[in-house]
């Protein structure tokens with residue numbers, strides 16, 4: 659059975675999240691670190707960047723159980739970050755989201771349980787709450803698979819299965835902040851879908867901290883949510899225009915994309931009614947009841963009704979607040995430096 663010095667596996671380890679947690683873990687532990695991902699070019703780039711024998715690379719795909727097993731075998735912890743995460747692409751190819759985010763996640767969950775991995779943390783998104791797009795639906799199903807497995811193996815199993823859920827990661831690959839910066843730099847209009855749309859804004863460092871918190875504190879089937887502030891797209895644009903000192907840069911309203919929401923929800927009212935408030939985080943415990951609900955209906959309490967926690971009622975960052983948060987990111991500071999020179 660793996661012990662606490664056993665390797666740590668990161669699925670999707672060459673992505674923005676994977677790389678950041680990998681670099682942190684290289685500093686903070688002596689454990690072997692494993693990366694499972696599909697793209698040999700990205701792995702090669704990371705291998706050359708790190709040149710560290712403590713990092714082992716596995717080419718494979720979470721869709722393929724054999725390749726998952728090879729990477730999981732002997733590991734003591736697994737961070738499951740591999741996913742199709744772009745809303746538009748999942749919308750056009752929903753079966754691909756099923757294959758990677760649902761069936762692939764089931765492979766990672768089952769393999770971790772069979773190989774007695776001590777802690778498995780699955781990364782989810784706010785789009786999994788009241789989902790309306792294929793990406794969110796597939797992530798909601800991943801959460802369901804994790805919960806079902808946790809319920810099945812019970813609290814004393816060698817493996818603890820947990821999930822974390824967070825909102826938009828600022829400056830992540832393919833997201834709107836790098837796009838807006840590219841448009842400013844190229845002198846092209848900033849393309850805004852809907853100025854009043856709100857999103858939770860989270861620096862990558864906070865999402866990594868959340869995963870590490872879950873790794874240390876999870877009980878069987880827990881879901882952890884990081885409380886985060888939100889902003890409108892219009893304030894995000896104004897903040898970027900201020901920072902890049904382009905007050906008159908043109909903005910073009912392009913309209914909503916496929917299957918977008920005006921606001922995102924990080925925690926539903928039902929979840930909040932049983933949540934444990936841990937300061938920066940909420941812990942949503944597994945609903946451990948079995949399929950026989952009769953005892954609950956005759957003996958259980960009525961759920962207190964609360965509001966969802968969504969990006970319209972969360973702490974709202976104004977233009978100045980967004981600016982300060984943007985400035986706290988090294989990537990933004992370096993973008994500004996090159997822009998000014």
Ligand SMILES: O=c1ccn([C@@H]2O[C@H](COP(=O)(O)OP(=O)(O)O[C@H]3O[C@H](CO)[C@H](O)[C@H](O)[C@H]3O)[C@@H](O)[C@H]2O)c(=O)[nH]1
Nearest residue numbers: 743744745783784785825826833834849850851852855891
């Ligand atoms: O040209 C554009 C593109 C996007 N937006 C808006 O900017 C916001 C953020 O868009 P992103 O594409 O950056 O992010 P999404 O909210 O669509 O989804 C993102 O956040 C998710 C978490 O909620 C997942 O991480 C997902 O992978 C990632 O794409 C949205 O309101 C969107 O409508 C624009 O105004 N103009």
